[in-house]
Amino acid sequence: MFPAAAMFTAPEHQVAGHQARDGQLGPLVDGSGRFYKPFQNDERGTNELAFYTSFSSDTRIPSHIRVFFPVFHGTQLINASDGSGIHPHLVLDDLIDGLRLPSVIDLKIGARTWFPSAPDGYFRKCLAKDRESTSSLLGFRISGLQIRDDDIGFWRPSRLDVRHFQVKDVRYLLRRFVSSNAASDSELDCAFASAIYGGSEGVLAQLLDLKAWFEDQTLFHFYSVSVLIAYARDGSEDGQGPGRARVRLVDFAHVLEGNGVIDHNFLGGLCSLIKFVSEILNNPSENSNSNCVQNKDCKWSFL
């Protein structure tokens, strides 16, 4: 007997990147925990495949660091989401698998997203985006997010809104991400800050683990790579509170060899993010509602 053919669907909780909707080419999931990313037919595809292949077999990666990366299961030919027929896909772990109605945020790390040898056109495009977004200022930018709210389902800003986030918006949204009243007009309560950002297994502890590795590792330079943070509001064992937050790195189309030099660009941005998260943990009750993106400034799409 053959196993039943997998049912491929667009990932329900993807917040950034190309999406497999409306006949576009984008990643698919099979409902059993695997994520299929279309192989890009240019140097990005080649580069990402080379990274996964090299990383997967690299014995210098400590196991406590390997957990931050999606497990790579090789490539597979499946029907592309845009209806163009059979197309090679990278097969990865679905990082959101098993999380019920997750809150998700995608943070592109690094003040600069262009790599030193980038062709001129790509360099200029990245540089402009880095200066227009918060990348240059903060060392990272938000690429997308959704926040679960009991009343309205999910809050997810439009791509246009995401593109226009300023420093104050980033500060606000990192608080909103861990608030139980994200959809209300009242002051953010940051009710989940200590459960999600804090503790020995929280986001901060995980980011500090990553930071320690980046202070030392000179194997890879990660350009345009994101930190993805995801958690389910009722994910704890008794279902009465949020489960452990997942912190993962994603998107490796622009990874270069480190050549004995640390990735100061990624590390600097990571340290900046760590400072933002630490501040929320230290001041969860601080009123940050004023002077920031809210309903009145920013249109939200309710899914």
Next chain:
Amino acid sequence: MFPAAAMFTAPEHQVAGHQARDGQLGPLVDGSGRFYKPFQNDERGTNELAFYTSFSSDTRIPSHIRVFFPVFHGTQLINASDGSGIHPHLVLDDLIDGLRLPSVIDLKIGARTWFPSAPDGYFRKCLAKDRESTSSLLGFRISGLQIRDDDIGFWRPSRLDVRHFQVKDVRYLLRRFVSSNAASDSELDCAFASAIYGGSEGVLAQLLDLKAWFEDQTLFHFYSVSVLIAYARDGSEDGQGPGRARVRLVDFAHVLEGNGVIDHNFLGGLCSLIKFVSEILNNPSENSNSNCVQNKDCKWSFL
């Protein structure tokens, strides 16, 4: 009685920046431990004065961090080195004062030397220099250096040579900086590596102190600021070995307010420098003479 008028001379051991030689405008020293930096008649002068004034009275700077900054003694009108007459100068501690025949290196920190609001022309000039030099790649570049050698006096590369340093040159020169046989053709001995870079008061320990502050401080963003490292080969109490290395920050014409965000650009570069220094400490005997700037690749001027 009036005190005798101070004798102002060009600093003997200045390795980077404008120099008060050949009728040019540059800093002066008075031989009694003070350094006079000509006030620049543009926003750089205003900005640097504002920084020193603000920093000097800022009670949020811990004393173990304040020691990395030159003490500021106000401004004074003295004769400019270019013969143009009375000119305002910033009066600072002479960071090299008391060091006999010092080895000195000036490391401009940060992958990017342009600040976010920089005017277009300045931005483009900085960006080009960052990409041509090692700044983009390493998160810092060498702006100048001199290395004391018993046989020939000082080794000091020309400005043109400094401008063309590549990654391998930086790695090599940080080893050469702590070698007793810097002038010879034989393999670098890194004889002073543990005394200068290592130990509880060495360069690495001082840089790690700075790093811890930069991970937290959001008061200032330091663009185009240098870490200056200086030591005397026979500076120990018994004169039989090198004295404690001085690590200082210099040049604050492009310091901006931090506005609650860490200086990820400076921090990233600092971490990169720390990694280079750590590697030398871990592998002082490693042969790095091959494939790097040496007598045959680089003309040195013997002072």
